[in-house]
Amino acid sequence: GAGVSQTPSNKVTEKGKYVELRCDPISGHTALYWYRQSLGQGPEFLIYFQGTGAADDSGLPNDRFFAVRPEGSVSTLKIQRTERGDSAVYLCASSSNRGTEGYTFGSGTRLTVV
Amino acid sequence: GENVEQHPSTLSVQEGDSAVIKCTYSDSASNYFPWYKQELGKRPQLIIDIRSNVGEKKDQRIAVTLNKTAKHFSLHITETQPEDSAVYFCAALNTGTASKLTFGTGTRLQVTL
Numbered sequence: 302g303a304g305v306s307q308t309p310s311n312k313v314t315e316k317g318k319y320v321e322l323r324c325d326p327i328s329g330h331t332a333l334y335w336y337r338q339s340l341g342q343g344p345e346f347l348i349y350f351q352g353t354g355a356a357d358d359s360g361l362p363n364d365r366f367f368a369v370r371p372e373g374s375v376s377t378l379k380i381q382r383t384e385r386g387d388s389a390v391y392l393c394a395s396s397s398n399r400g401t402e403g404y405t406f407g408s409g410t411r412l413t414v415v
Numbered sequence: 416g417e418n419v420e421q422h423p424s425t426l427s428v429q430e431g432d433s434a435v436i437k438c439t440y441s442d443s444a445s446n447y448f449p450w451y452k453q454e455l456g457k458r459p460q461l462i463i464d465i466r467s468n469v470g471e472k473k474d475q476r477i478a479v480t481l482n483k484t485a486k487h488f489s490l491h492i493t494e495t496q497p498e499d500s501a502v503y504f505c506a507a508l509n510t511g512t513a514s515k516l517t518f519g520t521g522t523r524l525q526v527t528l
Contacts, residue, residue: 332514334514334515334516336516341520341521342520342521343419343421343504343506343518343519343520343521344459344504344516344518345518346515346516346517349514349515351514356514357513357514357515359515360515392458392459404449404461404516405461406451406458406459406460407458408457408458409458
């Protein structure tokens with residue numbers, strides 16, 4: 302597609318529920334990244350995929366967070382047993398190289414846990 | 416890991432004046448430094464970047480300078496316009512060993528008439 306697409310744009314969920322956030326990267330981009338942005342802060346790295354595999358998941362805060370990219374294109378970020386502290390904007394980005402070529406962000410999913 | 420500090424957190428300038436935002440980084444191996452502009456409720460957008468093999472880069476009213484020895488880099492916006500009002504983030508990356516950008520905490524720029 303023309304850009305990085307993220308769905309849903311907004312998600313409100315109750316504490317303890319499970320959520321899935323979707324990212325559709327730019328066609329042909331092999332690298333895909335998830336970041337989390339809290340209010341008034343810069344984006345914080347969560348996980349990086351090169352193709353289908355997670356090349357770096359050092360930013361995932363705990364084992365409630367998991368992400369997949371089974372076919373090397375669309376990625377899903379999954380959060381189990383959501384907590385109020387998980388509320389943030391979750392940004393996805395993709396690039397054709399290791400972060401230096403066409404690193405483009407999606408519009409994000411605003412997650413609110415009530 | 417890398418740590419990026421950004422100053423100031425807020426900056427107000429009059430239209431037509433210049434604005435300067437400064438960042439420092441901790442990892443001397445970082446070699447790529449992008450700047451992003453983020454308007455309220457929108458995605459971060461790359462406005463300019465610089466690699467460690469150059470000291471300065473300019474694109475119309477925007478310029479970035481890099482001092483590798485001191486490990487700091489700055490964004491310069493000249494002839495500011497109201498549409499420059501946004502939050503600006505600096506970031507750093509070591510392209511050799513990592514792909515994750517480490518971001519600064521952002522600068523909210525307000526250009527007043």
